[in-house]
Amino acid sequence: MPELSVRPLNPDDAPAYRALRLAAIAELPAAFCTTHALESSVSMAQMRQRLQPTRFQIIFGIFDDTQLIAMAGLRRETIAVVHDKASLWGVYVAPQARGHGLGRQLVQAAVEHAGTIAELATVRLAVAHDNAAALTLYLSCGFVLDGAAPQAAMLQMQLALPRPAVSAATAPQNSVFLKIKT
Template sequence: MEIRQLNRIDAEEYLSIRLEALQNSPYAFASSYEEEKNQTAEKYKNRFETPIHTFTFGAFEESQLVGVVTLVKEQLLKLSHRANIVAMYIKPENRGNGIGKALISKVIEKAYNLEGIEQIYLTVVTTNVPAKKLYTSSGFEVFGKEKRALKFDNTYYDEEHMVLFL
């Protein structure tokens, strides 16, 4: 397994896994497949080409992108000590073999090496027990619960807010 920051040549494969994630786990993301299905790889080529505030990492097995995670630095002055983990996804057939742990470790390492970042935030749907275990085992702590944070197909999903202080 290889973990590395994505670049513009990964954009097509990233778009594919992103759309798969939105279809397979619609309750886990604020965005929806319907909202993103018409996106082009160009959006991601541009984002990956000049990563200043957004850093996306991929896990590759046999040259195939099987997992992704993004770290976003806050831009406002008073929030500039913070970063957020978003868009984490691992293909179902690749779960349970350490890819998630490797991706989270890589993102934490990146945040630690970014000047001024002191804490990392994320949200996780309360019913996603494997993800919650992963984040807790990586040092994240729950600091709040948002009831009915997401609504999909007339079903509400609660989210836990988690933080890791570096």
């Protein structure tokens, strides 16, 4: 397989994204938080809106010529008390493209993007406990199992984002951050 590159999807990619997403849900329904029927009812306008990169969400894809063969989304939390977390979701590689490291490329692209967002500290994901290939991929990319109890048949995983060390000379003086519960 020739070298393929990861890029953020955009609204023009909606037809290709919709086709791959529906194929993914049909193949692995337990791995997605929706049903084929519900996703089929999403309008093309809604798909285009979903693919518009924002401060809080971006979806990456890999194309083989004009066919989208792999995808992964990264969604940041908007709620202030968890604004330091993002979720990796919808990771899928088409069957004919598996075994070439595309899943790893997608995960790395999402983690690298997350690392550019100063307030993010953690990327989380959920993976079906019986999806050995995905679990192996995530573990090899540095994700660890969360100590929380599994939710249904899903394992929770997380990755602490690397941050550059701050020297005492450049650290802000007397800076205090408080989280206040109201």
